[in-house]
Amino acid sequence: MSVLSLHRQVSVIGAGMTRFHHRLHQDKQGRELFVEAALEAAESVDNDFAFGDADALYLGYFSSDMFERQGHTAALMADWLGMNPKPAYRVEDACASSGVAVNAGIQAIASGMCDVVIVGGVEKMRTLGTKEVTDTLALAADANYEAGVGFTFPGLYAAIASAHFSKHGSTWEQLQQIAIKNHVNGKKNPKAQYQETIKEIADKLGERKGMIFRDEMEFLNSPLNPVVASPLKLFDCCPISDGAAAVILAADDVAKKYTDTPVRVTGIGQASDTMALHDRDDLTSLRATCFAAGQAYKMAEVEARHVDVACVHDCFTIAEVVATEDLGFFAKGEGGEAASEGRTALDGEIPVNPDGGLKAKGHPVGATGAGMVYEIFNQLRGQAGEHQIADAEIGLVHNVGAAGATVTVQIYRRG
Amino acid sequence: MTEYTVKAYKDHLMNEELVGVECKSCGHLMLPPRPLCNKCGSMDLGWRQYMGKGAVAAKTVITVPLTRFQDRCPYGVVIVTLDEGVSISGLLLDENIDVGSRVEAAYVKEEDGVVLAFKAA
Numbered sequence A: 001m002s003v004l005s006l007h008r009q010v011s012v013i014g015a016g017m018t019r020f021h022h023r024l025h026q027d028k029q030g031r032e033l034f035v036e037a038a039l040e041a042a043e044s045v046d047n048d049f050a051f052g053d054a055d056a057l058y059l060g061y062f063s064s065d066m067f068e069r070q071g072h073t074a075a076l077m078a079d080w081l082g083m084n085p086k087p088a089y090r091v092e093d094a095c096a097s098s099g100v101a102v103n104a105g106i107q108a109i110a111s112g113m114c115d116v117v118i119v120g121g122v123e124k125m126r127t128l129g130t131k132e133v134t135d136t137l138a139l140a141a142d143a144n145y146e147a148g149v150g151f152t153f154p155g156l157y158a159a160i161a162s163a164h165f166s167k168h169g170s171t172w173e174q175l176q177q178i179a180i181k182n183h184v185n186g187k188k189n190p191k192a193q194y195q196e197t198i199k200e201i202a203d204k205l206g207e208r209k210g211m212i213f214r215d216e217m218e219f220l221n222s223p224l225n226p227v228v229a230s231p232l233k234l235f236d237c238c239p240i241s242d243g244a245a246a247v248i249l250a251a252d253d254v255a256k257k258y259t260d261t262p263v264r265v266t267g268i269g270q271a272s273d274t275m276a277l278h279d280r281d282d283l284t285s286l287r288a289t290c291f292a293a294g295q296a297y298k299m300a301e302v303e304a305r306h307v308d309v310a311c312v313h314d315c316f317t318i319a320e321v322v323a324t325e326d327l328g329f330f331a332k333g334e335g336g337e338a339a340s341e342g343r344t345a346l347d348g349e350i351p352v353n354p355d356g357g358l359k360a361k362g363h364p365v366g367a368t369g370a371g372m373v374y375e376i377f378n379q380l381r382g383q384a385g386e387h388q389i390a391d392a393e394i395g396l397v398h399n400v401g402a403a404g405a406t407v408t409v410q411i412y413r414r415g
Numbered sequence B: 001m002t003e004y005t006v007k008a009y010k011d012h013l014m015n016e017e018l019v020g021v022e023c024k025s026c027g028h029l030m031l032p033p034r035p036l037c038n039k040c041g042s043m044d045l046g047w048r049q050y051m052g053k054g055a056v057a058a059k060t061v062i063t064v065p066l067t068r069f070q071d072r073c074p075y076g077v078v079i080v081t082l083d084e085g086v087s088i089s090g091l092l093l094d095e096n097i098d099v100g101s102r103v104e105a106a107y108v109k110e111e112d113g114v115v116l117a118f119k120a121a
C-alpha cells in the first residue's frame, strides 16, 4: 500500500455540536439543529468567522428522505446558513456520512479548490417510532440479501458478536464493561444524551418497578435490559437520537488568520468493504477499519501506541471491542478483556470515547462522525471539561457506516 | 445486458434452487449472482448452483424486528458458510442451532416472493 499524502496541510479551526438527545429537540427540524451546531462552530473560532468565509459545505445526512420527507438537504443547509452561491454536497454513507463529509472537505482544501470548508452532519430521527427507525436503519444493509432475510442493524452486530464470542472466547460480560464505562464518561459530558451512570439508571428504573439492584451487572442481567438481537441487549445498543455537529476546516496558511491554536489534520484514511457482512472472510474484524487506519497512520507517521485519545464507532458494545482491536490498540481477540481491565477508561492507557461514545452521547446517524471531531478538537485544545484527557496531543476519530462497508479514520494533532 | 440479476436469483429461489455465478477466468465463486467478478473483474461468468448445505458462522435471535418480519418475532437469522466455501445470510427456522451447527437451505414462500432460510441438517 503506497503512502498517500495531503498536498496542502489542513487544520480544524472551529467545531460545534448540539446536545444529542431523544426528546429535547422534538420541536426542531434538522435544518434548525444544523444551524445551531454551525453557529456554535463559528463562535468557537478564535477570530471572527462568518459562514460566507467558507468556500463549500459538505453535509452528512443519512436519511432525511425517510425521517423528514426532505431531500436535497445540502443545498437546504447552505441556504439556511446564508452561504449561497457556495457549492454544497450531501454525503450519504450510512452512519459514516459525516466521517466521509469530513474527509471530503479535507481533500477539497488539500486539492487547492477551497481554502475554508464547513463540514458536518445532522440526523433528525425521532420523527419516527422505534419500528420505523428499525426499518430505516436497515436500509444501510443489503436490502435483498440481508434485510431481505430479516437482518436488522442490531442483528448484524449481534452476528458479529456471536462470531467473536465463538472465535476469540470474548463474553457478553466483557461487553457490559464498555457500556458501563461509556455511561461513566457520558455523565461528565454536558452534550451527551445520557448523563447518568448505568448504576444511577438501574436505581431509578428499579425504584419505579420496585426492584433493587446491588450493582450494574445485576441490573444488566435483569428483565429491565431486554434482548434486542441476541446476544445484544438494550444496553448494548446506542440510542436513537436527534442532533447535529459542524466543523470548520481551513488550509494551514489561511488558518493563522483565524486562530493561534488550530488542530492539525495529520492523516486521513477511508475504505469500503463488501456491502453484505456474509461476504467477509472474517466476521470478527472490520477489514475497512484496518485498511483506513493503516492509511491514516502512515500518512500521519504515527502508530496506534502514539494515540492519546480516540473516538471510535461504538454503535453497539461489540463494535467498540472490534474497533479497538482493528485500530491496533489491542491484539485481535483482546479488546473485551482490555476494556474489562479499565485500559480504555478516562485514566487508562488509551482512553476510548471520553465523551460517552455513541452509547451514552447518542447517535444521530449523520452527525456522529463530525461529533467525534468536535470532541477531539476540544480534547486537543485542552477544553473538553470534566472528561478532559491530560496533555492529549494526538487524537483519532473512527467512523463506521452500517456493518463496516464504509469506514473513515482521521488523526489529529495539537497545533 | 447481464443475465446474472437479482430477479434471476429470486426466480431460482422460487424453484428452490440456490444459484450464483462462477468466474471462468479465476474460478472465484459468488453467491448471489453478480454481473462481474469481484475478485478479478472478469465478465466471463457462468451460473453455479449451490447445494445449500453448510455450517453456521454467526447467529442472532431478533426481538426488535423489521416490520416485514414482525409476525415471526422473535426470529433467528444466521450467516451460513456453505460447503462450497461461499457464505450467505438466511432466516433461521429451527431452535437449538448455534455457531458451528450444520444446516441446510429451506425456502419460505410468502405473498411477495421467497425468503432464503436455513433449518437443521
Ligand SMILES: [Zn+2]
Binding pocket: B023, B024, B025, B026, B027, B028, B037, B038, B039, B040, B041, B042
Ligand atoms: Zn474472477
